[in-house]
Amino acid sequence: MLNISNLLKNSKRPLFFDGAMGTEMQKKGLKVGDFPDFFSIHNPEAVTDTHRAYINSGCDFLTSNTFGVAPIAIKYGIQEAIKVVEASMGCMKEAILAENPDRTIIKVLDLGPTGKLLYPFGDLKFDDAAEIYSHLAKKGEELGADVILIETMNDSYELKAAVLGVKEGCSLPVFSTFTVDASGRLLTGGNIDSVVALLEGMGVLALGINCGEDPYELAAHVDRIKRISSLPIIVQPNAGLPDMFGKPGDEYISPEKFSDLMGSFLDIGVHIVGGCCGSTPLHIKTVTERFYDREFPEIVEKEFTAVSNYSHAVYLKDRTLAIGERINPTGKPRLKRAIMDEDFDYAIKEAQDQIDAGAEILDVNVGVLGIDEVGMLTLMVNKISSAADVPIQIDTSNTDAMAVAMRYYNGKPLVNSVNGKKESMEAVFPLLKKYGGVVVALTLDERGIPETAEERFEIAKKIINTAEKYEIKKNNIIFDPLTLAVSSDSKSAEVTLKAIKLIKENLKAKTVLGISNISFGLPSREMLNASFLSMAISAGLDAVILNPLSKLVMGSLHSSNALCGNDEGFSDYISALADEPKEAVKTEKSDESLTLKKAVISGMAEKSAKITKELLTDNEPMSIVDNHLIPALDEVGIGFELGKVYLPQLLMSAEAVKASFEIIKKSFSKQQGKTRGRVVVATVEGDIHDIGKNIVKSMLENYMFDVVDLGKDVPAEVVLESTLKESTKLVGLSALMTTTVPNMEKTVRLIKSRLPECKVMVGGAVLTKEIAKKIGADMYARDAMASVRYAMEIYG
């Protein structure tokens, strides 16, 4: 078998891919809208002839006629797709046999996108996508492919599913190319840095760009890849997109111009070039002949460390960055309860507050005794990462939970943690290898935490050496040389700082610290933390796990970064700290005459919280609810029903009540807060719009109903199961499109068949009273207030 990795390393000249397949098939009679892939079965000569023409054009990589097999698998089933793979690999081998060229031809199994958008925004499940790629790649390997190419990818999450699926299905090397628009982003939002971080983390062998709108706009994006990637780079632009009849349009790029374009990419330092839509054997021939003698550009290993989310990458280099520590239930009863109740809104609010305060990565830990950490961690990581636009640090000592969360994370996560114990490294490194990520490595091992910096440094060295055996690069490890309380050992700060320096200088590796331990058992902890942070930054610390809401500590971070010369023009410092005095003055002002009722009616959330806090000093929590919140809610609710108060006002008041409840709930910690009853709500299967359901949920919660929110796209069986489990008397269902009303009916009927006494209310843009009746629902809720009224009726 070919060793592609060595072939790339040892190449003396650029390597060449072939060009378009679909365009050639259209010339040979392919109908518009049909999959070119089926030509391998129905018109194999056309496919074989095209491969032969490309072999004669001088290419090194021959791409199978299988770009559409993933959508074929979805539309016609995996068996049909596999037949296409078999036929296509057959055509390719026949072409190679017939031409028998005297150079190595690398057989590439080509896999394009599924044509579906993945959950949560679309309806294809991550594992279903991964499984398709896994089956296809497995078949490709069986049939003698040398490389799997995943190309024209539009969406980072699908890309992750595809690469993972291929890795699970076969052991072949993976090349991956994606499509960007003129701004250099995937159509689903990710920038180039985020995709490169993801792909490098997952261990592809080469990466780059293919297709895209205008090939003349690609240079800047290719240049960006060159600057951030440590891998061989592929560029396969189109030579003009086909029009819908497959006819070349005026905008087609001639072979000469196409080769000029390729020259410009090779000048940037691209290693592998080829063509996409519209390119022909002549295009490729012109390129191979012209650039055959070019030198293979050097592949430069980048030293920085990158983590990413769906939109961007965050780099550890040049300055110390903040990792927000607040989504961790240790010592936080409110968060603990939110986790147990699966109340993600609370955690998301915490996430956004930390980002606003300057966190660039968020730590997520759900370690609450007695919960299913494997399920909850993934759920929390996904909820946080879809609502908060920063990379996540997956924080758990449970490696099963770590594995699942890493798998479903949309990006390259930071993972907390591994340590020098053999058992820990054996559990964590394979996960890093499989899913990609950067790991925090604690400098402790079987003997515990060493007392000296030198010993901690030795453990770091051991961890790097072990990681190498798993092919994990040093820049995917960040060392935490550990912070111990200075109150119990006055030398502990010094040891930690020295360890940072040793690791930085001798291993050229990255470091991170959680700083708050340092002040344990001492007064004015924030002050001590801030000073220690300042010293650690001066020692070269790359990242710090902290509470971003602590102004003192964040101030220390920004000041120290600036003072160490890592904040050019003090721009971060100024933007973070310049507004400080103004805000302080603003919060001082308050309107003495404002009552809680008025604040709620006017939708003033912060004021409502503040007044509630004041009221709690000499009022029972329940009396605040009964005497202030309920009357306010009633006034707004009735106003809404009369058409005098509008939806945004109703919802702003709801938010004010919620803010007030947050304060009151704290005094409920022992005595149980009373609820009026439990309501299960869901958007029916197939429907991915959930704004209406979310409005109903927030109003029901305001009226102190306990709402179990099953989310969107929920199958009838799941609604029934949950209704049985929660023993609720009322279910609320939402559907927004005519196409999903049948699923609503199915859900209503299923519930009624098992629980005839359970009431079902329905709502959504396409529903009417008549439709509601027809599908067997008890109640048509025309708006959120109508559902509240009905729920109150049911629960008396």
Add this chain to the structure above:
Amino acid sequence: MDSVDYQEIKRMIGYRSNTVEDKTDSLIRECWQDVNETSRFRHVEKVFPLTAIEGGILLGESRFYSKDLSNHLNLSESVMLYAATLGLEVDRLISKSSHVSMAKAVVLQASATVLLEKLSDKAIDDITGQKNKTTRFSPGYGDLSLEYQDEIINILDAKKRIGLYSTDYHILIPSKSITSFSGLGGQCAETGKKCAGCSMTECPYRLKGGA
């Protein structure tokens, strides 16, 4: 923001002719700005000669069966098939906001719809120039089935070109997206505005007199 956009958003969040109080007013302005900054408007289109078939129309090799669509395009010479989206970022923005402020999520939702309509009108005007044309007619209007979304996406290669997808239930994603047919040339004219041609006469958002 201009007053037309403002009025449209106001109408969509249920205000009709009533005055907007300060808090909602600033929310509308904030959301309009957020949506403008976040969206990545993209569109793709293709003009076909119009061929009438029994119960519908033929565009290229695709058949669309709908009496209402045929009537809408009746006097036109050709048809522009159009697809546009504000991108997944807007879905993310709305989803993110719904965890923190439903009021904002609702106003963002309305703002995004208004922005998409506005940009689409402009894009189509820019492409067609002075040519007379009908209003946009989309799957889901009248008897034109939503199932045609998939076909339109395929014809326009909209997944690759603009990142527009449909679900198994023919719902467009990103959610702020449009596909439509506009009749061009011949005797066709803008048949009233927006709502006039729609059979959903009970719709709460229907403009007065349909215009």
